[in-house]
Amino acid sequence: MQHQHMYSVMVEWTGDQGTGTDHYRNYKRDHTISIEGKPDLLGSADPTFRGDPTHHNPEEMLVAALSACHLMSYLHVCAINGIVVNAYKDSATGHMETFPDGSGRMTEVVLCPEVTVRDPDMIEKAKKFHHKAHELCFIANSVNFAVRCEPKVRST
Helix, strand or coil, rough: CCCCCCCCEEEECCCCCCCCCCCCHHHCCCEEEEECCCCCCEEEECCCCCCCCEEEEHHHHHHHHHHHHHHHHHHHHHHHHHCEEEEECCCCCCEEEECCCCHHHHHHECCCCEEEECHHHHHHHHHHHHHHHHHHHHHHHHCCCCEEEEEEEEEC
């Protein structure tokens, strides 16, 4: 049975410096991302595109969403298959290309999770479950570019 889910987010531009967007250099790319009942996130463009380097940018958040979704899917797969995960850390990277007309696209995201499992006999099985987690990941199933996973698994 298929279920529908809805997610509501408010994004408000906070970068008007009194003249709106009358010139490319006269406004900030700053914005606030609000989700009811949760702390606000301060957003901006990537610094390359005149953004504030201390704020989150959409490209980073897309990589973070893919990494976090893989994490949730992976923990689920391990839990239902009897693998006890004690630690999980991912150093994910996103690759983007831009074009002379100002457009661009993500070309690839590489997830590099480092996982610690309780039982050393489960290391190989735990490595293989990254593939199943990728198949289940809502966000990875929604993008039109490659999402690769290069996991490392060890035991405590």
